[in-house]
Amino acid sequence: MTQRKKYRDLILGNVVSLDEISQEGRWPFLWLSNQIYEGKSILKVNTVDFIVAKILDSKGRIYKFSRKRGHFDVYVIGTFRKVFRPTYYVAEALADFYLEMKVLPNIIAIPKHEFMKDARRYTNRIRGGVLLYERGRGLFERGTTFSQKL
Numbered sequence: 001m002t003q004r005k006k007y008r009d010l011i012l013g014n015v016v017s018l019d020e021i022s023q024e025g026r027w028p029f030l031w032l033s034n035q036i037y038e039g040k041s042i043l044k045v046n047t048v049d050f051i052v053a054k055i056l057d058s059k060g061r062i063y064k065f066s067r068k069r070g071h072f073d074v075y076v077i078g079t080f081r082k083v084f085r086p087t088y089y090v091a092e093a094l095a096d097f098y099l100e101m102k103v104l105p106n107i108i109a110i111p112k113h114e115f116m117k118d119a120r121r122y123t124n125r126i127r128g129g130v131l132l133y134e135r136g137r138g139l140f141e142r143g144t145t146f147s148q149k150l
Helices: 003-012 024-037 084-101 112-117 119-126
Strands: 015-017 048-054 071-078 104-111 129-134
Touching (some): 003 119, 071 112, 071 119, 071 129
Parallel strands (some): 015 129
Antiparallel strands (some): 048 071
């Protein structure tokens, strides 16, 4: 198995597709994912390979965000060396989401080489997360689009 395939399989084997969540509370995250896939974000020209959001509770349902739980973790995984630039671009992409939803994303950038060096630790962190973006996968390859669900 090649390093690239192993890297991709490790991530995809530990996350849930946004399309698999059949719940009313998913529409803001579906909208966010589509913003990225439609190219309204600079992420497509960056070195970001995956964006995973930790938005599910232990029963697999989307958290009910409130003042107590007004944030969620977003893991940005890619082939970058320094974490500032991809974190900045993801923050830019999530700004409208924050203004609209009043839910603050906590952005955590993980370079691919660090992920592969300590794969067990990082797969535990992303396990059960929701895949918002995968580089190289088009909007229509992904399946359901935001407009189909309205």
